[in-house]
Structures are given as structure tokens and as C-alpha cells.
Amino acid sequence: DGGITQSPKYLFRKEGQNVTLSCEQNLNHDAMYWYRQDPGQGLRLIYYSQIVNDFQKGDIAEGYSVSREKKESFPLTVTSAQKNPTAFYLCASSMSPGGAKNIQYFGAGTRLSVL
Amino acid sequence: QQQVKQSPQSLIVQKGGISIINCAYENTAFDYFPWYQQFPGKGPALLIAIRPDVSEKKEGRFTISFNKSAKQFSLHIMDSQPGDSATYFCAASIGPTGGGNKLTFGTGTQLKVEL
Numbered sequence: 001d002g003g004i005t006q007s008p009k010y011l012f013r014k015e016g017q018n019v020t021l022s023c024e025q026n027l028n029h030d031a032m033y034w035y036r037q038d039p040g041q042g043l044r045l046i047y048y049s050q051i052v053n054d055f056q057k058g059d060i061a062e063g064y065s066v067s068r069e070k071k072e073s074f075p076l077t078v079t080s081a082q083k084n085p086t087a088f089y090l091c092a093s094s095m096s097p098g099g100a101k102n103i104q105y106f107g108a109g110t111r112l113s114v115l
Numbered sequence: 116q117q118q119v120k121q122s123p124q125s126l127i128v129q130k131g132g133i134s135i136i137n138c139a140y141e142n143t144a145f146d147y148f149p150w151y152q153q154f155p156g157k158g159p160a161l162l163i164a165i166r167p168d169v170s171e172k173k174e175g176r177f178t179i180s181f182n183k184s185a186k187q188f189s190l191h192i193m194d195s196q197p198g199d200s201a202t203y204f205c206a207a208s209i210g211p212t213g214g215g216n217k218l219t220f221g222t223g224t225q226l227k228v229e230l
Binding site: 004006033035040041042043044045048058090092103104105106107108109 | 121124149151156157158159160161164204217218220221222223
């Protein structure tokens with residue numbers, strides 16, 4: 001069953017703690033993305049990666065870090081420097097950016113809350 | 116700086132009616148305009164998309180109208196059904212020669228279709 005798997009579904013962070021959100025895809029897509037969704041603000045891009053071992057900052061990268069060691073995996077770490085981490089986090093993937101279409105497929109999301 | 120403005124924020128339509136959601140963009144380099152549908156607790160899913168070389172695209176009950184000179188595009192849902200109740204996002208991106216296929220999203224419209 002092809003798709004994007006995000007885990008965990010719910011996550012709680014304590015003050016000063018780093019937490020890591022998992023994103024795995026078996027669609028053989030080259031590009032992967034992380035978005036943050038807040039009520040009334042739509043989806044905002046945190047980081048994206050077009051190939052393994054390479055990634056770029058999006059519009060709101062401060063307080064976050066990523067890695068792309070494998071094609072199918074793109075974990076997101078929410079660091080203690082992110083002062084307002086409570087949000088719904090969405091991972092997406094798409095075929096190589098050189099394609100004619102940019103259909104991004106999304107996972108089911110991780111809801112992060114601060115304790 | 117919000118590059119894609121979406122309205123209305125929320126919309127209530129009677130069953131069988133027409134739902135209309137509007138978006139306006141600023142960056143004339145955008146050349147791909149998808150609409151995503153999101154149900155509560157789920158990730159967004161591509162609904163329909165258009166490129167600026169056509170003024171209209173129809174898929175079933177869903178139609179995108181595109182006005183390049185006005186830099187506006189809209190989603191029309193004909194014969195709206197309660198199952199269409201969801202949040203709808205417009206988006207825009209620059210083609211593969213620039214922008215890395217990053218999507219810029221509108222702020223979303225929460226649609227409720229009443230019986």
C-alpha cells in the first residue's frame with residue numbers, strides 16, 4: 001500500500017525538549033516537504049528536500065532542523081529554540097521537481113502540543 | 116508577505132447549491148494552480164489543478180476558472196453535497212525551472228454543506 005506515513009499521530013513536548021517527527025514514503029518520490037498548519041494561516045513551508053543529502057529552508061525554518069539520509073525518509077526535529085511549536089505538522093512528497101506537474105501527496109499529519 | 120489570498124474564510128451552502136471559493140495571487144511567475152481538499156484530522160489531497168494557458172478546467176462537479184489578467188482563480192463546486200464539507204486550499208507554484216516546485220498556499224476556506 002503506497003503512501004506517506006507520519007508518526008506519531010500525537011506528540012507532546014516538554015519545555016526545553018527537542019522532539020522528532022517521522023515521515024516515511026514508499027512512492028519513490030525524490031522531493032519531500034514539511035509544512036506547519038495553524039488555524040487561519042494555511043500551510044507554511046518549513047523545509048524541503050529535492051534529493052538525498054540536500055535540503056533547503058522554507059519560509060519558517062527557524063527552530064526546526066531536518067535530515068535526508070535516505071530517499072524514503074525525511075524526519076523533522078522541533079528544537080527548544082522553537083518557542084511556539086503547537087501546531088499540526090504535515091509531510092508531503094512529490095516526483096522529481098523536473099516533472100511537468102507538482103502533485104504533492106500528503107501524510108495524515110502529526111499534532112504537536114506543549115505540556 | 117502573503118502571495119496567495121483566499122476568500123471567504125468560511126462558507127455555508129445548502130445541499131444542491133453552488134460553492135464558490137476565490138483566490139488571488141501576486142507573483143506573475145506562478146504557472147501551476149492546484150486546489151487541495153482537507154478533511155478534519157487528515158492531510159490535504161489534490162482535488163483539481165490548472166495551468167494559465169487555459170481559462171477553465173472541469174472535473175466532475177468541480178471547476179476551476181482562471182483569469183490571468185486579473186491574477187485570480189476560483190473553485191466552483193456544483194450540486195454541493197454534505198460529503199463536500201471540508202477545508203479547501205488554493206495554492207500556486209513556479210514551474211521546474213525555478214522555485215523548486217514549492218507550493219504557496221492560501222489560508223483555506225472551511226466549507227459546510229447543509230441538508
